[in-house]
Amino acid sequence: MKGSDTVPGPRAEDQLPQTTEAAAKIVVVGGFGVGKTTMVGAVSEIKPLTTEETMTQAGIGVDDNFGSASKTATTVAMDFGRIRISDQVVLYLFGTPGQERFWFLWNGLFEGALGAVVLVDTRRLEVSYEVMGRLEERGVPFVVAVNTFPDGPRYPVEDLRQALDLTPEIPITECDARRRASSRDVLMTLMRFLHTMTTSGSPG
Template sequence: MDYGNSDPRAVSRHDTPLLHGAKGVKVVIVGGFGVGKTTMVGAVSEIPPLTTEETMTQAGAGIDDNPGAHGKNTTTVAMDFGRISINRELVLYLFGTPGQERFWFLWNGIFEGALGAVVLVDTRRIEVCFEAITRLEDRRVPFVVAVNAFPDAPQYPPSDLRAALALGESVPIVTCDARDRASCRDALLALMAYLYTLAAAQETA
């Protein structure tokens, strides 16, 4: 499959802002419908998260149905928002995107000004994250892939996931539990470490 090139060498030296002196930065949480974006923002946010969850009704039957998201009866219709302080100098403002295709038109506005992204993946439905990865690559937003550890989801070696997602060798792949604050924080720290690596490479280029 061909979903673009996620190799950070394809990123312009002006596309990834340097983190030195950063106080507040925007990070987006993306992925397909029902992969755990709202759960992740809610779990890690140090403030009560702003959500736009609405109850799914019969009017959405055949539109929002997702065979891998059993028991899901609400859906994000705009975005989720939360905040987490990494340290005294760095605060992340988290924006979760809606997953359904009919709300994808909102993504460009949510991506605007983002320093980086976490792509949440459900290995039972890996294909639902392809569009998110493609859009991030098109907008040259650096990202890490976080595999949400659903109890009944199959586990694959990182090399297999990298091949399936057509990821560059340097793009981090981590495992997280979107319900667990510490686990979500670790995924965000992996993103920050990746961004520092990109910034350092730009400075020495």
């Protein structure tokens, strides 16, 4: 009808292939400014949904923006993206808000999650403790991905494992959250870890 509004249909790249057999929910967690939104955006095969808001003076003294002086927006609810691991398996990615005042949203995002990626900034390892503690309380398996910031110190994996008080079986890997291939490798590490847990009968 002439002059009427039309609702666009789904884009071809947003549609799942008919071969899809399974889907899993994965959460990407970490402190403020560690790269969660960046990772979801880099790896997602669809245009990611973000809930970023412009940072204001109200956040001064409330949000820790260490190492993020140029950061002008922050996630206030979640980020969402999707990636196919194979023609049969799809991962739905949910990035959590990093500021402590929004952590009350985490429980809902953890609900039904198969596993998690904990993004770590070596300049602020201490902000990861509470994150991992909450995952352990919820029984959500996770891997640790060290986002390599240019000015961040580099440590041997075993030193990081000890500093983060991680058990030997939890994988630790380095990544560049800005790069799709690197972020995808982190997700593949998580999937291999989850597969190992399933086949070995380890508790989730």
